[in-house]
Amino acid sequence: xxxxxxxxxxxxxxxxxxxxxxxxxxxxxxxxxxxxxxxxxxxxxxxxxxxxxxxxxxxxxxxxxxxxxxxxxxxxxxxxxxxxxxxxxxxxxxxxxxxxxxxxxxxxxxxxxxxxxxxxxxxxxxxxxxxxxxxxxxxxxxxxxxxxxxxxxxxxxxxxxxxxxxxxxxxxxxxxxxxxxxxxxxxxxxxxxxxxxxxxxxxxxxxxxxxxxxxxxxxxxxxxxxxxxxxxxxxxxxxxxxxxxxxxxxxxxxxxxxxxxxxxxxxxxxxxxxxxxxxxxxxxxxxxxxxxxxxxxxxxxxxxxxxxxxxxxxxxxxxxxxxxxxxxxxxxxxxxxxxxxxxxxxxxxxxxxxxxxxxxxxxxxxxxxxxxxxx
Amino acid sequence: xxxxxxxxxxxxxxxxxxxxxxxxxxxxxxxxxxxxxxxxxxxxxxxxxxxxxxxxxxxxxxxxxxxxxxxxxxxxxxxxxxxxxxxxxxxxxxxxxxxxxxxxxxxxxxxxxxxxxxxxxxxxxxxxxxxxxxxxxxxxxxxxxxxxxxxx
Numbered sequence: 001x002x003x004x005x006x007x008x009x010x011x012x013x014x015x016x017x018x019x020x021x022x023x024x025x026x027x028x029x030x031x032x033x034x035x036x037x038x039x040x041x042x043x044x045x046x047x048x049x050x051x052x053x054x055x056x057x058x059x060x061x062x063x064x065x066x067x068x069x070x071x072x073x074x075x076x077x078x079x080x081x082x083x084x085x086x087x088x089x090x091x092x093x094x095x096x097x098x099x100x101x102x103x104x105x106x107x108x109x110x111x112x113x114x115x116x117x118x119x120x121x122x123x124x125x126x127x128x129x130x131x132x133x134x135x136x137x138x139x140x141x142x143x144x145x146x147x148x149x150x151x152x153x154x155x156x157x158x159x160x161x162x163x164x165x166x167x168x169x170x171x172x173x174x175x176x177x178x179x180x181x182x183x184x185x186x187x188x189x190x191x192x193x194x195x196x197x198x199x200x201x202x203x204x205x206x207x208x209x210x211x212x213x214x215x216x217x218x219x220x221x222x223x224x225x226x227x228x229x230x231x232x233x234x235x236x237x238x239x240x241x242x243x244x245x246x247x248x249x250x251x252x253x254x255x256x257x258x259x260x261x262x263x264x265x266x267x268x269x270x271x272x273x274x275x276x277x278x279x280x281x282x283x284x285x286x287x288x289x290x291x292x293x294x295x296x297x298x299x300x301x302x303x304x305x306x307x308x309x310x311x312x313x314x315x316x317x318x319x320x321x322x323x324x325x326x327x328x329x330x331x332x333x334x335x336x337x338x339x340x341x342x343x344x345x346x347x348x349x350x351x352x353x354x355x356x357x358x359x360x361x362x363x364x365x366x367x368x369x370x371x372x373x374x375x
Numbered sequence: 376x377x378x379x380x381x382x383x384x385x386x387x388x389x390x391x392x393x394x395x396x397x398x399x400x401x402x403x404x405x406x407x408x409x410x411x412x413x414x415x416x417x418x419x420x421x422x423x424x425x426x427x428x429x430x431x432x433x434x435x436x437x438x439x440x441x442x443x444x445x446x447x448x449x450x451x452x453x454x455x456x457x458x459x460x461x462x463x464x465x466x467x468x469x470x471x472x473x474x475x476x477x478x479x480x481x482x483x484x485x486x487x488x489x490x491x492x493x494x495x496x497x498x499x500x501x502x503x504x505x506x507x508x509x510x511x512x513x514x515x516x517x518x519x520x521x522x523x524x525x526x527x
């Protein structure tokens with residue numbers, strides 16, 4: 001008979017200990033490492049360790065011309081690549097005082113919103129998967145594919161587009177674009193009901209998310225949590241409403257605000273936002289004016305010496321681009337205020353006192369994309 | 376509050392703040408030792424109410440290092456840009472504002488990591504992207520990377 005060895009057992013209910021979540025944990029959606037201090041199952045505090053895919057985009061920008069920089073911004077938040085491109089284009093146009101054709105503004109706004117829907121669809125499917133519902137993953141990816149097909153037909157790429165150029169677009173939209181977008185909206189209006197049926201109304205999901213990871217309005221502002229996560233706390237931070245760009249002023253849409261600031265409200269914000277985005281597209285898609293797809297630009301773009309700042313609403317929050325120019329064709333210093341980086345700052349605060357299993361739900365609802373944090 | 380009143384108000388709190396022409400924002404250069412007091416007042420006083428720090432940037436200006444703060448009031452909707460310049464390049468330190476705006480904690484760590492700007496009283500001033508023991512600060516203009524030499 002085997003001898004039983006009795007090891008001294010420490011009381012883990014009382015003693016504080018640390019575990020690593022990541023860098024290869026599926027629920028971190030990339031390479032983020034969280035060092036979690038636990039007491040029993042309860043999170044005491046948490047330290048994010050970033051930088052596993054830091055590529056030094058800001059340093060690279062200092063050697064690149066402005067049209068080249070647009071290709072780098074795709075690689076930050078790759079799920080809202082168009083919106084990142086838009087930020088740099090708007091900044092260059094503002095600095096050079098270029099007025100882009102009305103047609104360009106319409107197309108950019110429509111494509112931004114399509115990109116936002118595609119991004120939220122991917123968030124929805126990965127959030128469902130984090131909650132244990134694998135069907136969500138297939139539903140979400142199936143519908144996202146429709147948008148990527150429209151992108152592919154119109155300008156040839158599916159993920160990293162670099163479709164916007166300073167002054168306009170790289171090429172005109174495909175002849176089928178308007179019809180396909182309208183078909184997609186008709187299709188997705190039906191399918192989004194399935195999303196609600198399969199996940200929103202699910203009692204297990206609601207039990208796991210309601211009252212979990214609460215962030216108040218004051219804290220959201222103080223931590224700089226923007227986008228759907230900030231609006232779930234009641235922080236009116238929609239750049240499209242407060243500092244409009246493109247043709248958002250001509251569209252009628254609501255900035256939906258939550259009150260609870262918990263994980264479930266953050267979830268609902270994104271579901272509402274997909275519907276609002278569809279509303280914006282429906283209003284604009286038939287009214288794209290005829291005209292050029294780009295303004296006349298010089299071959300070499302040199303921004304006048306000075307500092308410029310441009311804010312746009314990316315899928316995960318406010319994206320800011322700050323440029324210090326010394327009058328050359330390359331920027332002297334370029335800074336990206338990425339939404340995920342600021343949102344991550346609040347993770348330690350909102351997960352304290354909750355169970356380690358809740359951390360997966362909280363992380364999923366903040367919807368971080370690691371390349372955008374690390375840049 | 377419109378920009379003219381806001382300008383008077385800032386100069387009332389910090390008389391030696393230097394006004395700078397800027398098309399987009401109302402910009403001031405603040406002496407490093409006055410920044411923390413000003414930050415606290417900007418957030419607390421009811422007619423200023425700058426509760427949202429939406430960007431914090433470090434810039435290498437060759438002779439000195441600079442920290443740029445972009446502020447907005449979510450209730451009163453006015454915006455402000457503040458700059459703090461360190462007296463010299465190597466030993467310059469700026470007081471942290473992370474006790475006023477929590478979001479500054481991460482952004483200041485980034486500025487420390489990539490530009491070597493030190494922040495006094497910061498709760499957790501470590502490198503955020505690069506590993507511990509990395510030599511030099513990559514976003515400085517005189518940084519030489521001996522391992523990955525990519526010349527364009």
